[in-house]
Structures are given as structure tokens and as C-alpha cells.
Amino acid sequence: MFDFIIIGGGIIGLNLARVLKERYPGAGILLIEKEEDVARHGSGRNSGVLHAGFYYTANSLKARFTRDGNARLQAFCREQGLRINPCGKVVVAQNDKEVQGLEELKRRGDINGVELQWLDAEELARRFPEARTCCKALFSPTTATVDPMEVTQAFRGVVEKMGVEVRTGTAYEGRRGKNEIITNRGTIPFKKLINAAGLYADKVARDFGFAQNYVIIPFKGIYLKDKDNSAGLTANVYPVPNLANPFLGIHYTLTVAGEAKIGPTAIPAFWRENYQGLDNFRIAEMLQIFNYETRLFLNNAFGFRTLAWSEIRKYNRAHFLDLAGKLTDNINHEGFKEWSRPGIRAQLLDTRTLELVQDFVVEGDETSLHILNAVSPAFTSSMPFAEWVVDNFGAMTSHSS
Numbered sequence: 001m002f003d004f005i006i007i008g009g010g011i012i013g014l015n016l017a018r019v020l021k022e023r024y025p026g027a028g029i030l031l032i033e034k035e036e037d038v039a040r041h042g043s044g045r046n047s048g049v050l051h052a053g054f055y056y057t058a059n060s061l062k063a064r065f066t067r068d069g070n071a072r073l074q075a076f077c078r079e080q081g082l083r084i085n086p087c088g089k090v091v092v093a094q095n096d097k098e099v100q101g102l103e104e105l106k107r108r109g110d111i112n113g114v115e116l117q118w119l120d121a122e123e124l125a126r127r128f129p130e131a132r133t134c135c136k137a138l139f140s141p142t143t144a145t146v147d148p149m150e151v152t153q154a155f156r157g158v159v160e161k162m163g164v165e166v167r168t169g170t171a172y173e174g175r176r177g178k179n180e181i182i183t184n185r186g187t188i189p190f191k192k193l194i195n196a197a198g199l200y201a202d203k204v205a206r207d208f209g210f211a212q213n214y215v216i217i218p219f220k221g222i223y224l225k226d227k228d229n230s231a232g233l234t235a236n237v238y239p240v241p242n243l244a245n246p247f248l249g250i251h252y253t254l255t256v257a258g259e260a261k262i263g264p265t266a267i268p269a270f271w272r273e274n275y276q277g278l279d280n281f282r283i284a285e286m287l288q289i290f291n292y293e294t295r296l297f298l299n300n301a302f303g304f305r306t307l308a309w310s311e312i313r314k315y316n317r318a319h320f321l322d323l324a325g326k327l328t329d330n331i332n333h334e335g336f337k338e339w340s341r342p343g344i345r346a347q348l349l350d351t352r353t354l355e356l357v358q359d360f361v362v363e364g365d366e367t368s369l370h371i372l373n374a375v376s377p378a379f380t381s382s383m384p385f386a387e388w389v390v391d392n393f394g395a396m397t398s399h400s401s
Contacts, residue, residue: 003028033168046379050074090238202216225336362393
């Protein structure tokens with residue numbers, strides 16, 4: 001019997017394993033992942049941006065985890081010899097109203113202890129000639145980019161060296177009794193289970209009596225790539241976000257490999273792993289998700305109808321580039337020719353209010369713990385977030401070490 005079983009080989013699951021082994025060195029810990037390697041879904045398919053932590057409500061857990069997680073992940077990358085691009089980020093405004101949004105971001109950043117610098121239009125043009133703003137812009141020097149697959153696989157190496165057993169190709173299929181799970185490779189007994197299953201976290205949680213008021217709605221994100229950065233991008237360029245929803249809008253990203261990217265989309269997907277064509281098609285998932293998406297569309301909850309139409313239009317390359325072009329000045333878009341590998345955001349929906357949940361959600365008891373909404377900036381926040389989860393919810397019930 002394992003003291004802990006963790007479901008999910010993403011960056012959250014691996015960091016939960018790391019923290020548990022640090023807190024309980026003598027514990028037997030097993031992490032299972034249904035794919036043949038870690039980071040095959042959200043953790044390996046995200047933008048790779050290490051966010052600074054100034055978007056989030058002042059003094060919130062999200063703000064603290066992002067600020068601290070940024071510094072810790074950058075240090076981790078350097079310790080492990082992983083690639084990192086400390087390119088920074090500029091947030092630009094298109095009009096006077098958006099300048100007010102910049103001022104709110106600066107206020108949040110100041111309270112959250114995140115370094116931000118004001119740039120007037122002249123200084124922006126001198127330092128980042130590819131960007132355009134109205135009056136002034138914000139520069140975030142601590143924003144960086146990494147290879148998310150590389151980083152997540154490095155965490156696998158770390159936890160395996162610590163003595164955590166990682167079993168890939170092992171899919172959770174259900175619960176048997178109080179302290180046993182069924183997998184495609186047999187049953188496994190445990191003392192405590194931690195669910196970090198990403199797109200399937202709500203389904204696992206319901207087997208244990210949790211996530212009664214939540215369902216995961218998938219949103220597909222893709223980028224348009226300029227592999228050689230012929231655009232001459234020197235920093236990430238972002239718009240002022242609509243703080244009422246969890247999406248940051250179309251922006252430019254400079255990857256750790258030197259590619260320039262525009263995106264992402266936030267297109268409603270029809271099943272949880274609806275990456276391309278009929279890959280991983282599941283009729284039951286499609287019917288459930290289509291039911292909720294239809295209700296969101298008819299009620300226009302959180303502007304879903306407008307969001308859906310606007311996102312579908314982004315499949316048109318010319319329209320996509322036109323949206324991005326509002327953030328830039330004299331940038332060459334000819335190199336943006338190739339669509340990136342899609343990623344899917346596991347976005348939690350509150351079924352009572354039909355609202356997208358913007359914060360982390362954790363439910364559980366002495367037998368099981370469920371990470372239900374590990375959305376952006378969960379990658380950046382993964383190290384301190386995992387420590388917070390274990391210290392507040394993950395204590396062992398019958399093991400001393």
C-alpha cells in the first residue's frame with residue numbers, strides 16, 4: 001500500500017510529489033500518468049511564459065504564488081541547466097480607457113511586490129520598437145519564457161531521484177472501496193489520494209464525492225508561429241486584459257527557442273482532448289460539454305456568445321494578424337505562417353452560476369484531495385502552490401516520518 005497516490009503527470013502533480021517527499025521522507029509515493037510520458041497535455045502545451053504576478057487581485061494567493069513561483073522556477077531552470085529567455089514583457093494600451101487599465105495593473109503590482117516600470121511612448125519606441133501604445137506602457141522585467149515540456153520533464157527527474165515512483169501508461173479507471181483505485185494495470189491500494197488529473201480532475205473527484213457543483217469546460221488554444229522571428233520581436237507584447245474573464249487576449253510571445261508567436265485562441269472545444277480532428281473523441285464527453293456550452297451560448301453567460309463568435313473568427317489568418325497588429329508598430333507579419341500544436345485549457349465552470357472559476361479550487365477530506373482548477377498561471381505558480389496545498393490539505397493520516 002502506498003502512503004500517497006498522485007494522479008496526473010503534469011507540473012502540479014510532480015511538484016505535489018516533490019513537496020510530499022520533502023515533508024514525509026519515509027513515505028511511499030506513487031504518481032500515475034495515463035500517457036507514455038509526463039507533460040503530454042496542459043503542462044507541455046502552454047506558452048512557456050513565466051508570469052510576474054501583477055494581473056491578480058492585490059494580496060491574493062494567486063498573486064503571491066505567481067510572484068514567488070516566477071523567481072523559483074527561474075532559479076530551478078538555472079540550477080538544472082535548462083533554457084530560459086529573460087525577455088520581459090510590455091503591456092500596451094490602445095486608448096485612454098486602457099491606460100486606466102494599465103494604472104490598475106501597476107497598482108496591483110505595487111501591492112503584490114512585483115517590479116513594474118512605466119515607459120512613455122517615446123521610451124517604448126526606443127527600447128521596443130515593435131510595440132505601440134497610447135501615452136504609456138508597462139514593462140515587466142521579471143517575465144520570462146521557458147520550454148514547458150523541458151521544465152516538467154526535469155521535475156520528473158528530480159522526484160524520481162528523491163524516491164518517488166512514476167508509472168506512465170497507467171490510467172485511472174475508477175475507485176474500489178475506500179482506499180483502492182482501479183487502473184488499466186490493476187488495482188492499487190493507498191492511504192491518501194491526490195487528484196491532479198487536469199482535464200479529468202472533475203471526473204476523478206466525483207468518484208470520491210467531490211466536484212458536485214463543477215464541471216471542466218475545455219478551451220482550445222493555438223498560436224501562429226514565426227519560426228525565425230523575422231518580425232524582430234524582442235519582448236513579449238500583451239494588451240490590457242479584461243480582468244472580468246480568465247483570458248489575456250491575443251498577444252505576442254518570444255519563446256525560449258527564439259520563435260515569435262501570436263495567440264492564443266480560446267476556442268470552445270467539444271470534448272476534453274479535442275486537439276485535432278476526431279483525436280480522442282468521446283461521445284459522452286461531447287454530449288455533456290455541448291449541453292453546457294449550449295446553455296452558456298443561449299444565456300450569453302460571461303459574454304460566452306460573443307467570445308465564441310470572436311474566437312471562431314480567429315481561424316482566419318488575416319483577421320488574426322489584424323487583431324495582433326493593433327499592439328504593434330511597423331512589425332513584419334510575413335513570417336507568421338505556421339499554426340502551433342494546440343493546447344487545451346482545463347477551465348472549471350460553476351454549474352450553479354454558469355460562471356468560469358478564476359481562482360484555484362481544492363476540495364477533499366482525509367482520504368482524497370482534488371485540484372480542480374489549476375489554470376493559468378498554474379505553471380508559473382506550481383512550486384509554491386504545491387507547498388501550500390500539502391501544508392494546508394495534504395497531511396498524512398497514518399504515517400510518521
